Amino acid sequence: MSAIPKEEYLYKCTSACAGCSxxxxxxxxxxxxxxxxVLVVPACCTSVIQGIYPGTAMNVPVYNIAFAAxxxxxxxxxxxxxxxxxxxxxxxxxxxxxTVDIGIQSLSxxxxxxxxxxxxxxxxxxxxxxxxxxxxxxxxGARTTTTPGGKPTAKKDLDRIVEAHxxxxxxxxxxxxPLDLYKKVKKALSxxxxxxxxxxxxxxxxxxxxxxxxxxxxxxxVKTGTWILYEREFGKLAIxxxxxxxxxxxxPLEDYIKxxxxxxxxxxxxxxxxxxxxxxxxQRLSREEAGVC
Amino acid sequence: xxxxxxxxxxxxxxxxxxxxxxVAAYPITPQTEIVEQLAEYVTTGELESxxxxxxxxxxxxxxxxxxxxxxxxxxxxxxxxxLLYMHEMVHWTAGARLPVVMANVNRxxxxxxxxxxxxxxxxxxxxxxxxxxxxxxxxxxxxATLMAFKIAENxxxxxxxxxxxxxxxxxxxxxxxxxxxxxxxxxxxHLPHAIDTENPCGYGPMTGPADYxxxxxxxxxxxxxxxxxxADVEREFxxxxxxxxxxxxDYRCEDADVVVIAMGSLGKEAEVAxxxxxxxxxxxxxMRLRWFxxxxxxxxxxxxxxxxxxxxxxxxxxxxxxxxxxxxxIEPYSVIAGLGGQEVTYNDIADxxxxxxxxxxxxxxxxxxx
Ligand SMILES: Cc1ncc(C[n+]2csc(CCOP(=O)(O)OP(=O)(O)O)c2C)c(N)n1
Ligand code: SF4
Numbered sequence: 001m002s003a004i005p006k007e008e009y010l011y012k013c014t015s016a017c018a019g020c021s022x023x024x025x026x027x028x029x030x031x032x033x034x035x036x037x038v039l040v041v042p043a044c045c046t047s048v049i050q051g052i053y054p055g056t057a058m059n060v061p062v063y064n065i066a067f068a069a070x071x072x073x074x075x076x077x078x079x080x081x082x083x084x085x086x087x088x089x090x091x092x093x094x095x096x097x098x099t100v101d102i103g104i105q106s107l108s109x110x111x112x113x114x115x116x117x118x119x120x121x122x123x124x125x126x127x128x129x130x131x132x133x134x135x136x137x138x139x140x141g142a143r144t145t146t147t148p149g150g151k152p153t154a155k156k157d158l159d160r161i162v163e164a165h166x167x168x169x170x171x172x173x174x175x176x177x178p179l180d181l182y183k184k185v186k187k188a189l190s191x192x193x194x195x196x197x198x199x200x201x202x203x204x205x206x207x208x209x210x211x212x213x214x215x216x217x218x219x220x221x222v223k224t225g226t227w228i229l230y231e232r233e234f235g236k237l238a239i240x241x242x243x244x245x246x247x248x249x250x251x252p253l254e255d256y257i258k259x260x261x262x263x264x265x266x267x268x269x270x271x272x273x274x275x276x277x278x279x280x281x282x283q284r285l286s287r288e289e290a291g292v293c
Numbered sequence: 294x295x296x297x298x299x300x301x302x303x304x305x306x307x308x309x310x311x312x313x314x315x316v317a318a319y320p321i322t323p324q325t326e327i328v329e330q331l332a333e334y335v336t337t338g339e340l341e342s343x344x345x346x347x348x349x350x351x352x353x354x355x356x357x358x359x360x361x362x363x364x365x366x367x368x369x370x371x372x373x374x375x376l377l378y379m380h381e382m383v384h385w386t387a388g389a390r391l392p393v394v395m396a397n398v399n400r401x402x403x404x405x406x407x408x409x410x411x412x413x414x415x416x417x418x419x420x421x422x423x424x425x426x427x428x429x430x431x432x433x434x435x436x437a438t439l440m441a442f443k444i445a446e447n448x449x450x451x452x453x454x455x456x457x458x459x460x461x462x463x464x465x466x467x468x469x470x471x472x473x474x475x476x477x478x479x480x481x482x483h484l485p486h487a488i489d490t491e492n493p494c495g496y497g498p499m500t501g502p503a504d505y506x507x508x509x510x511x512x513x514x515x516x517x518x519x520x521x522x523x524a525d526v527e528r529e530f531x532x533x534x535x536x537x538x539x540x541x542x543d544y545r546c547e548d549a550d551v552v553v554i555a556m557g558s559l560g561k562e563a564e565v566a567x568x569x570x571x572x573x574x575x576x577x578x579x580m581r582l583r584w585f586x587x588x589x590x591x592x593x594x595x596x597x598x599x600x601x602x603x604x605x606x607x608x609x610x611x612x613x614x615x616x617x618x619x620x621x622x623i624e625p626y627s628v629i630a631g632l633g634g635q636e637v638t639y640n641d642i643a644d645x646x647x648x649x650x651x652x653x654x655x656x657x658x659x660x661x662x663x
């Protein structure tokens with residue numbers, strides 16, 4: 001951890017919920033990016049966490065933009081800054097709703113155009129800002145305020161959508177592994193072109209677990225193989241350390257599910273479907289890493 | 294240089310002269326020629342600019358917002374459904390105080406699909422905080438686009454400007470065009486609140502009830518100041534390049550008993566109608582309304598007024614007629630004509646004047662009144 005700078009770009013006492021892991025992640029993202037960076041933030045929890053005018057909780061410029069528009073706005077900004085000869089990092093920090101649902105068109109467009117920027121989706125698996133409605137990223141079976149009986153369909157596979165754009169760098173990360181995240185942000189920003197990092201960000205009110213369990217929840221997601229940490233550099237996949245071990249002998253899925261109120265009263269069929277999904281993902285990525293496709 | 298060009302090519306030529314740092318655009322008929330021409334200029338190196346071929350109009354305006362906030366001059370063009378699709382971002386540009394210039398080639402809205410001229414698209418953005426000018430000739434499309442940058446970027450204004458030209462009747466017809474050497478008419482772009490990592494700020498964060506209204510008032514104050522800035526820029530343009538414009542273009546109005554008010558190409562057509570009417574001894578004049586926002590002060594006292602609206606606000610009436618009524622207290626004769634490119638000749642316009650009924654509304658081609 002000593003490699004991580006002491007400078008803070010996200011100040012204390014934000015209006016985030018206690019135990020909010022996405023703001024924890026943002027803190028590390030900014031440490032990795034440094035002061036010559038601009039954040040582009042669509043409507044989401046982060047647009048509230050930064051504070052109310054005239055205050056700001058952040059020590060870098062933050063450009064707030066409408067829900068669907070983050071990647072396009074960043075595209076314009078990135079082009080403008082490079083036209084002016086500046087090497088400022090342009091980083092989108094967007095929720096899963098603003099990425100997999102309403103913002104996917106602009107995300108896709110910016111990636112296809114080869115925009116030089118880093119897009120980070122912190123995935124709390126629901127619309128946190130508006131009170132925990134389902135998003136396309138909400139997993140199968142999870143209860144939200146608009147899926148009170150549990151979500152009947154699976155989580156949209158954002159990573160495979162992004163992968164189809166062949167970005168030079170993409171990675172997954174999790175708030176429970178900040179050093180891994182820090183390194184990935186550093187590496188992403190050293191590469192020219194569109195970069196993408198997808199962070200699983202447990203959210204106490206959304207997932208309905210006690211606030212002090214945020215780190216544990218992230219660890220369980222990785223240990224059970226529900227969330228797999230990897231990097232894909234110029235198309236080449238490398239599973240990250242914490243997931244390497246977990247994928248060999250995943251912890252029981254129950255360990256991850258049982259502590260979360262959103263999965264209360266899950267039917268055995270849905271649970272089985274979830275288990276199969278986890279296995280399929282582990283196999284798919286293991287095969288790819290081993291070069292067996 | 295004297296040449297002939299379509300309205301679209303004239304806009305593109307003006308944008309080239311203005312040297313934007315970023316152009317972000319999405320094609321839609323009848324605007325397409327503008328963005329194609331700009332892409333061509335960028336490819337051949339005649340224009341040193343970043344051309345961002347976005348995937349939608351919502352993204353076009355979002356990219357313009359990012360680019361303008363980043364500190365470069367920015368342009369886009371759209372029309373009709375494209376403009377409506379970007380509506381959310383159209384508000385955002387003005388709220389963020391970014392002097393983006395956009396050409397809007399006026400076109401009707403579906404269904405049914407109709408690519409011909411109508412002003413309802415622009416008027417649907419009436420309350421977004423954009424300045425809006427409507428042009429009547431190819432030359433004016435060029436001149437107004439150049440002036441739009443200078444007006445938008447003035448520190449008293451810092452609001453986006455929409456240059457409106459009628460689909461096909463202006464975008465695609467050829468007229469003579471004199472391009473100019475703009476010299477220092479447009480100074481280098483400077484945005485006082487451009488993003489600066491040396492001075493980190495939040496742009497557009499949550500703003501509570503105690504502050505939000507101040508920002509709104511600021512926009513209105515700038516709209517009011519814009520009247521003077523527009524007049525100054527138009528005066529300077531006239532001095533440098535010899536063509537003068539104002540909030541309206543008045544034709545034979547001095548002694549007129551009845552004045553026709555219309556916008557865009559119909560406003561130009563009205564001038565021919567006025568000549569006809571004058572030949573018949575009717576003391577008529579025309580006032581082509583150029584600026585729609587900020588709305589100009591009009592002196593119409595003691596005259597009858599015929600307003601031609603190429604637009605409609607359903608359940609209410611013509612938008613221009615309503616504006617004239619509420620601004621001047623005069624009950625105009627309101628004619629709804631030219632929707633979706635409906636043909637309106639100068640003889641028709643002369644008939645509107647001959648058969649006028651102050652206080653009434655007529656749909657041309659529907660009512661048997663005209
Ligand atoms: C066009 C539009 N539709 C809806 C909203 C309301 N809205 C604001 S944030 C949000 C959900 C954001 O969810 P997500 O992107 O997952 O981020 P989170 O709030 O979880 O951080 C919604 C629906 C909006 N701001 N704009
Ligand atoms: S709702 Fe979740 S993501 Fe949003 S601030 Fe609270 S803990 Fe963080």
